[in-house]
Amino acid sequence: MGKDVIIACDFDSAEKTFAFLDKFTGRKPFVKIGMELYYAEGPSIVKEIKKRGHKIFLDLKLHDIPNTVKKSMAVLSRLDVDMTNLHAAGTKRMMQAAIEGLTREDGTRPMLIAVTQLTSTDEETMKTDLLINEPIDKVVMHYAHNAMEAGLDGVVCSPLEAGKVHDTCGKNFVTVTPGVRFADGDIGDQKRVMTPAEAKKIGSDYIVVGRPITAAEDPVAAYERCVAEFVD
Ligand code: C5P
Numbered sequence: 001m002g003k004d005v006i007i008a009c010d011f012d013s014a015e016k017t018f019a020f021l022d023k024f025t026g027r028k029p030f031v032k033i034g035m036e037l038y039y040a041e042g043p044s045i046v047k048e049i050k051k052r053g054h055k056i057f058l059d060l061k062l063h064d065i066p067n068t069v070k071k072s073m074a075v076l077s078r079l080d081v082d083m084t085n086l087h088a089a090g091t092k093r094m095m096q097a098a099i100e101g102l103t104r105e106d107g108t109r110p111m112l113i114a115v116t117q118l119t120s121t122d123e124e125t126m127k128t129d130l131l132i133n134e135p136i137d138k139v140v141m142h143y144a145h146n147a148m149e150a151g152l153d154g155v156v157c158s159p160l161e162a163g164k165v166h167d168t169c170g171k172n173f174v175t176v177t178p179g180v181r182f183a184d185g186d187i188g189d190q191k192r193v194m195t196p197a198e199a200k201k202i203g204s205d206y207i208v209v210g211r212p213i214t215a216a217e218d219p220v221a222a223y224e225r226c227v228a229e230f231v232d
Contacts, residue, residue: 003200005226006030006057008178008210014041014048021052023220027227030055030082032208046079055082057176057208061115063087066097073101073112081110083176085156088114088143095150113176114147114155116140119191137161141168148173154205159194162204171203178208182225185212196229204230 009031011017017037031054037045038060049056058081062069069086076084086098095114102109116139117126123136132139144155144165154174157165162175181193188211199207209226216222 003204003231004030004055004206005196005223005230006032006176006206006208007213007223008032008034008208009037010034010210010214012036012040014045017045017049020214020219021049021054024223026220027224028053028055029223030057030206032057032059034059035061043079046081050080057081057083057085057206059085061085061087062098063090064094066091066094069094070097070101073098077102077104077110083111083113085113085115088116088147088155092146092150095147095152099151111153111174113174114143114152116143116147116155116157119158119179137164141165144169144173156208158192159199159202159204159207160192162199163202166203174205175203176206176208177204178210180207180209180212180226182212182222196226200230 007029009017011020031049033046033056046056046058058076062072063086086095099112102112117136126132126136140161141164145168147155148169154176155165156176158179159177162177165173165175177199179190179193180196180199181187181190183195187193196207207230213219213222
């Protein structure tokens, strides 16, 4: 599987997104579309970006009863996205249903990635709000293992967890890691960060990079720097 840099297109309108993507006249980056942009613009934003030649990670984090997730995944599959995701907390049965929904008649399907525990949830909140009393690392690895058993392709995780996920679930189980910053860049609101080069060393398969590229003076140069550090 190919290592790649995915740009988090965290814009609130199609106009801003296209103004940003128009800068990329050469190589067309893999982009992540999240809930804000998708709910603002609907499926047309996905079709339009696909038409421009980008791969798309549609980050909608589905979590519902298996039947609903299966049918919704069938819709996302028809949108021809390249990667999408769900919450592993929805159970193995929900994840298996998701794969059934995603799989096209010819047997192909987009990559399906699980969210384990959101990084906004810490061990304390997990205990008090969710009544989960196990250590958070154990929960994350257990959810990753469930995702693997359900047939998913990988998980979203911190680059710091990527090595352990590969140890637990195998080298071919994909790790998609946000929280990436250049060594000389702003950390912003991210707490635990790694440079693209460090993420490569630890074995991340895809890095998701937002503001270090979207807020850069020269986004194309920042993207090419990420690719040079992580992929090349
Ligand atoms: O701008 P920045 O590089 O921090 O963007 C990272 C992207 O990855 C954002 O779209 C953010 O929502 C997403 N993300 C994250 N941490 C997670 C899961 C997703 O930063 N644990």
